[in-house]
Amino acid sequence: MGSDVWRLNRPxxxxxxxQGMAEGDxxxxxxxxxxxxxxxxxxxxxxxxxxxPERVRGRSCLDAGCGxxxxxxxxxxxxxxxxxxxxxxxxxxxxxxxxxLNRGLLGQAEPLFAVMDWRSPAxxxxxxxxxxxxxxxxxxRFFEPVEALLRHALAxxxxxxxxxxxxxxxxxxxxxxxxxxxRIETPFSGRVxxxxxxxxxxIRQISRC
Numbered sequence: 024m025g026s027d028v029w030r031l032n033r034p035x036x037x038x039x040x041x042q043g044m045a046e047g048d049x050x051x052x053x054x055x056x057x058x059x060x061x062x063x064x065x066x067x068x069x070x071x072x073x074x075x076p077e078r079v080r081g082r083s084c085l086d087a088g089c090g091x092x093x094x095x096x097x098x099x100x101x102x103x104x105x106x107x108x109x110x111x112x113x114x115x116x117x118x119x120x121x122x123x124l125n126r127g128l129l130g131q132a133e134p135l136f137a138v139m140d141w142r143s144p145a146x147x148x149x150x151x152x153x154x155x156x157x158x159x160x161x162x163x164r165f166f167e168p169v170e171a172l173l174r175h176a177l178a179x180x181x182x183x184x185x186x187x188x189x190x191x192x193x194x195x196x197x198x199x200x201x202x203x204x205x206r207i208e209t210p211f212s213g214r215v216x217x218x219x220x221x222x223x224x225x226i227r228q229i230s231r232c
Contacts, residue, residue, distance in 0.1 A: 083152045084152070204231070
């Protein structure tokens, strides 16, 4: 992102929202509103895209679990044709606000935001040249739907860039993906400050063998 300053809006921090939630607010999938935070993985993914605009320029991009939309905004500015989705409709209310908040950086470039469940992806098979995701394997139950999304959405020569913090829950995912026939590389790693600590984050590059 260089010296660019990106502005995002959110309703509150995760702890405040969590404290205000009543029993039953989580819904049938029992998902906390993690989207309200700008996680270190999202920051590093945005930095990676900004530093490597040729990875997305002129290509169809899908930002999976986009949350507040930072990666989608940066990829759109870099020249990608970006569709960003999240399971939570409320997240996209704030993600869309990012377009006007950053109009000076975006110019006429805009990502599209859509509500979508990655278990039923509403994109054509093999239509995605670049898939982006930040910390989307934070629960083990997400491995199968994410792998299925990759298999369905990526073009034959497509590539995914998934920003992965050093979580024990996601550590086995990369060997599992390799065992299923995916090529896994790590083109970039970095440290991102959050809450007074630095978190190691790796960009995992995933493509078909």
